[in-house]
Amino acid sequence: MNTEIRDLLAVVLEALDIPAPATVGDGEVHDRILIDRVMHAKIALRSALDEHPLGTEWTTQYLHERLAEHPPTGYRSWGEGQ
Numbered sequence: 001m002n003t004e005i006r007d008l009l010a011v012v013l014e015a016l017d018i019p020a021p022a023t024v025g026d027g028e029v030h031d032r033i034l035i036d037r038v039m040h041a042k043i044a045l046r047s048a049l050d051e052h053p054l055g056t057e058w059t060t061q062y063l064h065e066r067l068a069e070h071p072p073t074g075y076r077s078w079g080e081g082q
Helices: 003-016 024-049 055-069
Strands: none
Touching: 003 024, 003 055, 024 055
16 A cells, blocks of 8 residues: 555544543533544545645645644543543
């Protein structure tokens, strides 16, 4: 597999694979974070599929930067503190 594509897929997985919320109350924060991350992952995938003129490497960096703006924090995750 092409290294650039593999790197992009790894970042997409990072975007989607965040810890599950511990409680219903934590779910609201989790869902808000996940929705933001999914939106940015979709943008990156569309960009890669459309052969964005800036390239896959740029798209991967874009997604990394957006994920840093929406870290999976601010809620208790499943199994945390147990």
